[in-house]
Every structure is written in structure tokens, then in C-alpha cells.
């Protein structure tokens with residue numbers, strides 16, 4: 001059977017929302033005094049944009065095959081990722097068969113290993129990998145979830161991440177994850193404010209609705225243990241990314257000391273099968289949360305998920321919209337998915353990568369039927385109203 005080759009790879013940058021969901025205007029809940037590792041400096045405490053969280057912007061990787069089929073994907077990484085994709089990774093893609101996904105991944109990873117392994121380089125590589133899956137699906141005229149083994153459930157179920165779990169409950173979600181607002185530098189007073197916010201939200205949503213804290217790497221071990229113990233009284237379901245992603249030892253201790261029944265979750269800033277093997281073998285958490293746009297793409301998520309499955313750990317991918325949905329619906333150890341509420345006041349459902357994609361499906365009453373994913377590739381298109389900038393060529 002003749003398989004087209006990949007003729008062109010192009011990398012673009014887009015500003016304002018899209019895959020770089022921190023790149024929002026003022027007054028958005030996602031930039032409102034959220035605890036971070038930089039919050040120890042008062043001048044960087046009020047806003048994550050103040051220390052540059054949105055400095056990179058969105059990366060768009062576009063592929064064109066010899067038969068005219070096109071595929072694309074979006075992730076973060078902006079201009080430096082576009083440089084890596086154009087100047088380094090393109091050589092492994094152009095001229096290859098569009099079915100050579102595993103080989104291309106291997107070549108991209110090992111060719112960049114001496115300066116890569118995690119972070120920006122793996123973001124860039126993930127963008128290329130997702131574009132390859134989209135291209136393969138478009139060429140075969142099948143959704144990516146078919147290529148991954150097919151749906152194991154008729155629909156996806158979602159929890160929502162936002163500052164307003166009470167509104168998420170009204171919108172039909174199964175739970176609400178709130179950003180932690182006060183870090184260790186704000187002392188006992190900050191800790192009390194965190195607990196008071198949780199208690200107030202618990203009163204609003206009742207006892208059955210899931211509530212979680214996303215700590216965005218902001219805590220140290222003792223604070224995290226104290227927070228977990230006090231939050232347990234208010235039925236906190238999980239404590240997410242409490243510590244630095246490099247502190248595997250801290251996570252192992254936190255999991256040991258967390259109150260019985262409270263889950264420890266992490267992994268959105270972890271990458272590759274080797275990084276997740278460390279989290280799993282050191283017993284760092286109950287749920288791993290790889291972001292398919294950051295962890296090495298779909299090709300790597302398959303491997304990460306298999307490791308977790310064999311150890312009885314759940315995989316609940318971080319955000320990433322359709323790129324996660326096509327995977328989650330094919331795996332029993334991914335029983336639900338995350339939805340990031342991107343409306344500035346978290347009071348309505350808008351597409352997660354708004355305004356960059358057209359046809360991006362969103363949950364209705366906290367659910368999404370598999371039919372919404374039954375389009376070739378990842379089933380989305382680039383919005384022509386968004387300006388793409390190509391900073392480098394090759």
C-alpha cells in the first residue's frame with residue numbers, strides 16, 4: 001500500500017489565548033493572586049503574568065503530505081519552540097512516510113537529548129507528534145481515538161478547573177478544582193484563608209461534589225501536609241502539584257502522610273516515560289496528570305499510560321482539550337477528564353483553546369458524547385481570524 005510522505009513542516013506562533021491559556025487579558029480568574037513558587041517574592045505574588053507565565057505564546061505545527069493532506073496541532077512553547085521545530089526537528093519529519101510516527105518520535109527525542117529531555121524541547125516535540133497523529137487521522141479519514149484502539153465508553157465525563165466550583169456544579173460538572181491562592185510565604189494567615197475559601201465553597205456545593213486544590217508547585221512538604229490535614233475536614237478530594245516537580249522524595253513523603261482517602265496528584269510538568277516511571281516507582285501520587293502537549297505527545301502518552309495502568313494508577317491528563325479527549329475515551333484507567341473554564345469569571349463554558357480552534361467540542365452538562373469526536377484526526381480546524389506568525393523557516 002502506498003503511503004504519502006511528508007512534504008512540508010511549518011511552525012507558527014500565535015498570541016492571545018489558544019494553547020497558551022495563561023495568555024489572557026486583565027481581570028481573569030487564572031491570573032488572580034494564585035500561589036506559585038515565585039510567590040515568595042511579594043512583587044511577583046499578585047499575578048502570574050508579572051513573572052512571565054505567558055511569555056511564550058502558542059506554537060502551531062502544520063504538516064503537509066505529498067498527496068495534499070494536511071494536519072496540524074497546537075501546544076505552548078511559542079517562538080523558541082518554533083525555532084527548535086524548524087531548525088532541528090523538521091529534518092526527521094520531511095521526507096518520512098506519514099505513518100512513521102514512532103520512528104520520528106525516537107529520532108526527535110534522541111537528537112535533542114543533549115539539550116532536551118523535558119520542558120520546552122519536549123513541548124516542541126509534542127507539538128510535532130500531535131500534528132503527525134492529526135495528519136494520519138486526516139489521511140485515513142478516521143478520528144484519532146480509532147487509531148488508539150477505540151472508545152471504551154460512550155461519553156466523557158468532566159470535572160472543571162476554575163475559581164468557582166459552585167458555578168461548575170450548576171453547569172453539570174462532577175467536581176471543581178480551585179487554584180490555591182496563598183502560599184507558604186503568607187504564613188499561618190494565608191493558610192487560614194486557604195482553608196476558609198475551601199470551607200465556604202464546601203458550604204455552597206454540598207457534601208457530595210468533588211473539591212480539589214491545585215497548588216501549582218507552590219508549597220514545601222510541611223506546609224503541604226498541614227494543608228492536606230486541615231483540608232481533609234472539608235472533604236478535599238485531592239491535593240494537586242503541591243511541590244516542585246523535581247522533588248520526587250517530597251511527593252513520596254506527602255503521599256505517605258496525606259490523610260486516608262485524600263488523593264495526591266501531580267505530573268502536568270513531568271515528561272516522558274522515564275519521568276513518569278520515577279513518579280510511579282517512587283510512589284509519589286495516586287493520579288498522574290500528563291499534559292499530552294507537554295509530556296512527549298500522544299506517542300509518549302500511550303507508554304506513560306501503560307506504565308500507570310500496570311501499577312493501578314489513574315491517568316487524568318492535564319487540560320489540552322481534544323488532544324486529551326481522544327485519548328481519555330480509549331482508556332479505562334482514565335475514567336474522567338479535566339475541563340479548564342476559560343471564561344474570565346468562570347461562569348460559562350467556552351472552548352478551552354478559544355479563540356484559536358474551530359469545531360472545538362465542549363462539555364454539555366459536564367459530558368461529551370463520543371459522536372462529538374467522530375471527525376478525521378483531532379477534528380478541529382485553525383480559526384482563520386487568528387494571525388499566525390512564522391518566525392523561522394528552514
Ligand SMILES: [Mg+2]
Nearest residue numbers: 214240241268
Ligand atoms: Mg494543575
